Amino acid sequence: MRKVLTGDLKPGMRVAKTLYVSDGRILLNSGVILKEAYIRRLKEKDIPAVYIMDETLPEVEVPEFISDQTRLQTAETLRGCMNSIDMGTELNARKIKKTVNEIVDELTSKRHVIVHLNDIRAYDDYTFGHSVSVTALSILTGISLGYNKLELRDLGVGALLHDAGKIKIDESILLKPSKLTENEFEEVKQHPRIGYDLIKETDGISFPSAHIAYQHHEKYNGSGYPRGLKGDDILEFAQIVAVADIYDAITTDRVYRKALPAHKALEVMHNLMQAQLNPDIAQMLFKNVAVYPIGSVVELNTGELGIVVDVNKEDLSAPVVRIIKGDEINQDEITEIDLMHNKGIIIKDVITDRKKWEDNK
Incomplete structure (x- = not known):
């Protein structure tokens, strides 16, 4: 199978991987032959690409590092969390922890987990899909660092909620296809503090988990925000999420640019290691990411x-x-x-x- 941008899809192509929307509904099943109406629907839903079967290529099975079921259940839990925040009610810490524990159990039960493919997300579902992937990537990195299950759970809870503050940011800014103005970027930069203020008051969510939301945009050289923290002043959990956050962001299709393939993304990450990212933590992520994923x-x-x-x-x-x-x-x-x-x-x-x-x- 190969990934084909929606603008390049043709009637008669066969879908290779079931396509979901973030609420768990199936948009296209694996094996479906594309028609003009289906392609038009994909464009209306802002789906950036689809995995397509290619009879000119040998059939290879691309492993998933977390299952579609786990990914969808986690996205649904996160959607519920965001709705709670939006309505001013308290987060369900027990449900969040249960969901994160399932990811921890799934990843720790596997040997030699390697990240090959990112899920495909509609542009307006980006926050949910991104947070789920960042959670899984962060936990995978924590496993490589030797964290115990309690530490992995706290790391995962903070990773899942790291962008919670964006619920209070104007959606037109978050989904803007062009470069943000200075004022718009200043508004976006408020989301770590907003997220921290929302999460820290929740019973059952730890201090380190809440500080992931606060610190995930801090940079190793002190050039980040909101407080300009530097080096080891940044919580290690937050440093892990910062690495996972950037990797997933640059390997996912966005409104304003196409995703980078893994080998190009890792080059970008290597450059960022010179100043913005903790190099030891970045290297731990690299140990779990295929430079040339199966199917390339x-x-x-x-x-x-x-x-x-x-x-x-x-x-x-x-x-x-x-x-x-x-x-x-x-x-x-x-x-x-x-x-x-x-x-x-x-x-x-x-x-x-x-x-x-x-x-x-």
Whole structure:
């Protein structure tokens, strides 16, 4: 399967992965053949892309690091939390903790969890889907740091609620497709303090969890907001969420820009490690993210075209590639190259652009 931007969809394409909206309803089932009416509906719902089956590619199973069911249940819990905040009623801390514990249990029960694909979200559902992904990424990083389950729960609760203050920010600003004005950005910058003030009064939510909302936009070099905290003055939980927050934001389609593929996103993150992010924590996230996710179509320095079919936990930049096009390829045989054991062969490019993909087929 491959991800196709909604603007590039054509009738007759077959959906490869069930598409949900954030309230849990199915928008398109896996296997459905697209019609003009379906594509028009996707555009009306502001769905940025769809995973499509491609008969020219070998069928590969892309692992999910948390299940669709867990993701949807968590988004629904978060929606309820936001509604409570909006109506001025107290958050249900017990329900939030139960939901986060389920993510912790799911992630700790798996071995060698690797992040391959982000979920696809409607633009106006961004806050819910983003917070769920940040929660899972943060917990995964906490596991790598050796946190116990109680610490993972407190981390996850704070991560899930890290953007709670945005409920009090004008939606037209949050969804604005163009650059924010100085005044608009100043309003957005209020959401960490607002979120902290809302969460800290909730019985059953810990002090560190509340401070994640307060500190997740602080930067390691002191250039962040709202208080300009620096280095270890920033709570470690908040430093973890800051890393997960940025990674998910730049790998998700937004109104004003397309998502970056994983290898480009990690380059951006490496640059940010020089000043804005705790490098030790960022490296822990990198250990769990596939540089070239399973299903990626890649061009090797040999000139051959291939699809990533497996990753090596010991070296996530050197996956196993199945050759699908090349001068020496025998179409009757499956040729796979493990780049970790073939040091002279490297990935030259990842093919994500539709025109470039068709030119190489």
